Amino acid sequence: MDKSTQHKFSENMLQYLNDSPTAYHAVENAIGMLKSHAFQELKETEQWSLQADGKYFVVKNHSCIIAFTVGDGDLAQEGFRIIGAHTDSPSLKIKPGACMVTPDGYVKLNVEVYGGAILSAWFDRPLAVAGRVIVEQDGRLAERLVRIDKPVCVIPNLCIHFNKECNTNCGYNKQTDILPLLSMKEEGVEKGDYLLNLIQSETGIEKPAILDYELFLYEYQKGIFMGPDEEFTSASRIDNLCMVYAGLSALMESEDGRSKFKVFAAFDHEEVGSATAQGAHSGFLPHTLERISKNLGLTDDACFQAIANSTSISADAAHAVHPNYSDKHDPENRPVLGGGPVIKYSASQRYSTNAFSAAYFMEACRRAQVPYQKYVNRNDIVGGSTIGPALSSLTTIPTVDIGTPVLAMHSIRELGAVADNFYAKEAFRAYYEDGES
Numbered sequence: 001m002d003k004s005t006q007h008k009f010s011e012n013m014l015q016y017l018n019d020s021p022t023a024y025h026a027v028e029n030a031i032g033m034l035k036s037h038a039f040q041e042l043k044e045t046e047q048w049s050l051q052a053d054g055k056y057f058v059v060k061n062h063s064c065i066i067a068f069t070v071g072d073g074d075l076a077q078e079g080f081r082i083i084g085a086h087t088d089s090p091s092l093k094i095k096p097g098a099c100m101v102t103p104d105g106y107v108k109l110n111v112e113v114y115g116g117a118i119l120s121a122w123f124d125r126p127l128a129v130a131g132r133v134i135v136e137q138d139g140r141l142a143e144r145l146v147r148i149d150k151p152v153c154v155i156p157n158l159c160i161h162f163n164k165e166c167n168t169n170c171g172y173n174k175q176t177d178i179l180p181l182l183s184m185k186e187e188g189v190e191k192g193d194y195l196l197n198l199i200q201s202e203t204g205i206e207k208p209a210i211l212d213y214e215l216f217l218y219e220y221q222k223g224i225f226m227g228p229d230e231e232f233t234s235a236s237r238i239d240n241l242c243m244v245y246a247g248l249s250a251l252m253e254s255e256d257g258r259s260k261f262k263v264f265a266a267f268d269h270e271e272v273g274s275a276t277a278q279g280a281h282s283g284f285l286p287h288t289l290e291r292i293s294k295n296l297g298l299t300d301d302a303c304f305q306a307i308a309n310s311t312s313i314s315a316d317a318a319h320a321v322h323p324n325y326s327d328k329h330d331p332e333n334r335p336v337l338g339g340g341p342v343i344k345y346s347a348s349q350r351y352s353t354n355a356f357s358a359a360y361f362m363e364a365c366r367r368a369q370v371p372y373q374k375y376v377n378r379n380d381i382v383g384g385s386t387i388g389p390a391l392s393s394l395t396t397i398p399t400v401d402i403g404t405p406v407l408a409m410h411s412i413r414e415l416g417a418v419a420d421n422f423y424a425k426e427a428f429r430a431y432y433e434d435g436e437s
């Protein structure tokens, strides 16, 4: 496959990652992509009137989005083709009571860990702040996305002279060791104002209007290509915005002149268990599928038929074999960077793949002419999970868990391969286009 095409796709993907420091921004940028391809926004709170060949999306909490195309065929018989991913990534979240002033005059941010972050990777990196604030405007509550894209704080390492074992024993206390340094104490500044002053000066949002916030730290350094031939991508949030971008791209590329019932869903809160209104372990997707079906005039019985004829893909980052820790993998199932999307298996169903769902994904890869790999945990290592089990159990739709292979998963800077980003998108496109003429 043409390497410049692969490189161009990854360049656009890196741009999406760089532009999306939080789940809110990931959804905002997804909205922009969808609107530019003539997808129309539906509000959950308003009546829907879906048209054949229509293209739509619906947003929940500004951190979860479901986009879909309406086919002109028989939904009850065809069912939906669904790809799911997640918008959130491990991070540090700013707590209420955001600022602390130490007796020595340092101003620190009070943060908590969001998800399974590799904390050591967060040290000594210039960090920026993004998220959303809720403001009162004309007597109503309104949301404002916030991005202070400046290196405003840092978590300094303790020098090796005071921590001689730092290279052999780097345990961190999550309460006391990871609080970022924001500034030095200023006379006359209230403790609570250091962060609010920053928001006001950088965004123009008036301090008194801010009722509450959900703000996260992110690495100021942008994602880049690397390697002698730029064969790798090094970036924050590869898990899982690379799958969000690949899924969205496949949906938009596959829709022109087509008429199938295709769904792309990107959920929030996968990194903390998915059990929220905007997480995969919610009614949002099953309710939306039912709502689409009923809006198109299907009877209750036909709605059940549509579900029974549907398939889905849960797309999330996968563990590539590590060059320095190769014994962490199963002896026979050893995915590598650049080898194509990884099908994940788990006898205990931490991944939802079964032989049927793996087979339809392998068929999509074959039609797209992309390679694929397989992953299963070593028996003595538990490994991770995904949105797959939630998707399949809530919707009762067969689901295959797949993902693009990465190294350093959940580090502030993960490593992927240029070829894999493109392979995943091509496989998704082939899945959506199956049976189309």
Ligand code: ZN
Binding pocket: 086, 239, 240, 270, 316, 317
């Ligand atoms: Zn993930």
